[in-house]
Amino acid sequence: MRVALFASEMDPYVKTGGLADVVGSLPKELLSYINNVDVFLPFYRDIERGNFQVTKTKIEFKLKLGSKTLNGQVYKIEDRGVSVYLIDNYHLFRKRSDLYVRGGKDYPDNLERFVFFCKGALAVIEQLSLEQSYDIFHCHDWQTALIPLYTQISDFYKNRNRPMTVYTIHNLAYQGKFPKSKFPILQLPRKYLSPNYLESWGKLNLMKAGLKFADELTTVSPTYAKEIQTKELGAGLHDILTTRKKNLTGILNGVDYSIWNPEKSSHLAANYSLADTSGKVECKKFIQKYFSLPVESDVLLTGLVSRLAWQKGMNLVIAALKDLLPEHQLQFVLLGSGDTKLEEEFLDLRKRFPNQIGVKIGFSQALAHQIEAGIDAFLMPSRYEPCGLNDKYSLRYGSVPIVHHTGGLADSVIDYQTHPIRGTGFIFYEFTVESFKEAMINALKIFQRKSEWAELMKRGMKQDFSWSKSAEQYIEVYKRHIK
Ligand code: ADP
Ligand code: GLC
Numbered sequence: 001m002r003v004a005l006f007a008s009e010m011d012p013y014v015k016t017g018g019l020a021d022v023v024g025s026l027p028k029e030l031l032s033y034i035n036n037v038d039v040f041l042p043f044y045r046d047i048e049r050g051n052f053q054v055t056k057t058k059i060e061f062k063l064k065l066g067s068k069t070l071n072g073q074v075y076k077i078e079d080r081g082v083s084v085y086l087i088d089n090y091h092l093f094r095k096r097s098d099l100y101v102r103g104g105k106d107y108p109d110n111l112e113r114f115v116f117f118c119k120g121a122l123a124v125i126e127q128l129s130l131e132q133s134y135d136i137f138h139c140h141d142w143q144t145a146l147i148p149l150y151t152q153i154s155d156f157y158k159n160r161n162r163p164m165t166v167y168t169i170h171n172l173a174y175q176g177k178f179p180k181s182k183f184p185i186l187q188l189p190r191k192y193l194s195p196n197y198l199e200s201w202g203k204l205n206l207m208k209a210g211l212k213f214a215d216e217l218t219t220v221s222p223t224y225a226k227e228i229q230t231k232e233l234g235a236g237l238h239d240i241l242t243t244r245k246k247n248l249t250g251i252l253n254g255v256d257y258s259i260w261n262p263e264k265s266s267h268l269a270a271n272y273s274l275a276d277t278s279g280k281v282e283c284k285k286f287i288q289k290y291f292s293l294p295v296e297s298d299v300l301l302t303g304l305v306s307r308l309a310w311q312k313g314m315n316l317v318i319a320a321l322k323d324l325l326p327e328h329q330l331q332f333v334l335l336g337s338g339d340t341k342l343e344e345e346f347l348d349l350r351k352r353f354p355n356q357i358g359v360k361i362g363f364s365q366a367l368a369h370q371i372e373a374g375i376d377a378f379l380m381p382s383r384y385e386p387c388g389l390n391d392k393y394s395l396r397y398g399s400v401p402i403v404h405h406t407g408g409l410a411d412s413v414i415d416y417q418t419h420p421i422r423g424t425g426f427i428f429y430e431f432t433v434e435s436f437k438e439a440m441i442n443a444l445k446i447f448q449r450k451s452e453w454a455e456l457m458k459r460g461m462k463q464d465f466s467w468s469k470s471a472e473q474y475i476e477v478y479k480r481h482i483k
Helices: 018-030 045-049 090-094 110-128 146-153 180-186 206-213 222-227 238-243 278-290 314-324 340-352 365-374 390-396 433-448 450-462 467-479
Strands: 002-006 036-042 055-065 068-079 082-088 136-140 164-169 203-205 216-219 248-250 300-308 330-338 357-361 377-380 400-404 426-428
Touching: 002 018, 002 110, 018 036, 018 136, 018 467, 036 110, 045 090, 055 110, 068 110, 082 090, 082 110, 090 110, 110 146, 110 180, 136 146, 136 467, 146 164, 146 206, 164 206, 164 467, 180 203, 203 206, 206 238, 216 222, 216 467, 222 248, 278 300, 278 365, 300 314, 300 340, 300 365, 300 390, 300 433, 314 330, 314 340, 314 433, 330 340, 330 365, 340 357, 365 390, 377 390, 377 433, 390 400, 390 450, 400 433, 400 450, 426 433, 433 450
Parallel strands: 002 036, 002 136, 036 082, 136 164, 164 216, 216 248, 300 330, 300 377, 330 357, 377 400, 400 426
Antiparallel strands: 055 068, 068 082
């Protein structure tokens, strides 16, 4: 079986969130089951300037986008058995410092950029198919959602086997919505601009192309697969998802334990393991010093690493901290960026509680590992969370997760309050400041009982979210349409 995977991010080349983690590790895992996986990615500046072995191929293509004709080239990285094809147009990708936004605003030509990427990748595959053809096209998120539609109507597949298409929803809230007037850029027959196809609530909606035309749909946890079929979490698309529920599978993301592992991570002040957790004490000191907080082992050090977005429930964190910090032995550290208002609110809070709060606005893989290892408890009060990776990383790093019962968090963390024998974290069920505070207060209480906390922490470290089970489930989905 040959799989082509299309995405807009891939770790370690380019990353803004969990999509990159998934696209970075899934292909290697799939190679345990099938013999070929290639990835198609835009060629961004981060990749060009990173320390990667990029080679230029001879493949070139020309594309019409609306009234413009654009040229494309293809570069390539060979990554442990996976070929990563980089679709290049200097002005659309390499010229820019950020992936999707600048100064908090989407690039005005994001539609052109990702139509170019989808059509470009397919043009490259047409050239490559003299040597190879794919059985599966696996597309991720709205940036690649046009691929199932283009594939279905392409002349190229009229007298060849058309690859089966799989579309994975990593986050239903990001749909790729544009003014309908931009439809000509897609170079599609006019009929596709209707509520039956790509129009949704008066906008051109790219994600709908994936939801309507992919042979199979997946999303990144079983609970989220159910939630997105409800009006509340269906982001205006629950009707389509309900219609397609027979072809919609929830597959929990795995964790790449060769990267997210306190025994091996090269970023830590000290490594540690389930058998010997003493290094975690050093990691806690490191974080307290890094953020200029008092170095005290008896204070519950909480923290988080996150995009600062509405999804992530940061309003609960801010409100809960304001109430709890004055009365409790509690510290909090944050690494994140995004919404400037939230950034300012956290910086203000730090000014108010300089001995209890540390804030770093920015993006740093090293600090993300250091925080995971140094804190006692990871806060993840997301309003909704398709899968969530930091909760699973925290479990392995012995940092007890405190999470809202939603999406992939509900599928990964077991509540200690209701299951004292099996519990791995603290869950709150109502998305309110009061219930989040209650979970935090429970954590503060248990943290005082040292041996009980150590047991809870170690139970979390034993949890296994390795990729193999999830990769097997993807293979099952791929096989559904292969004779
Ligand atoms: P999402 O994809 O919705 O942002 P996930 O929990 O699935 O949420 O994944 C987030 C990923 O991005 C994790 O690997 C996390 O460590 C990383 N991340 C988020 N913000 C930052 C940041 N400011 N610096 C470094 N890594 C970050
Ligand atoms: C999205 C989701 C997150 C998920 C990630 C990887 O960004 O918000 O919950 O873990 O994709 O699938």
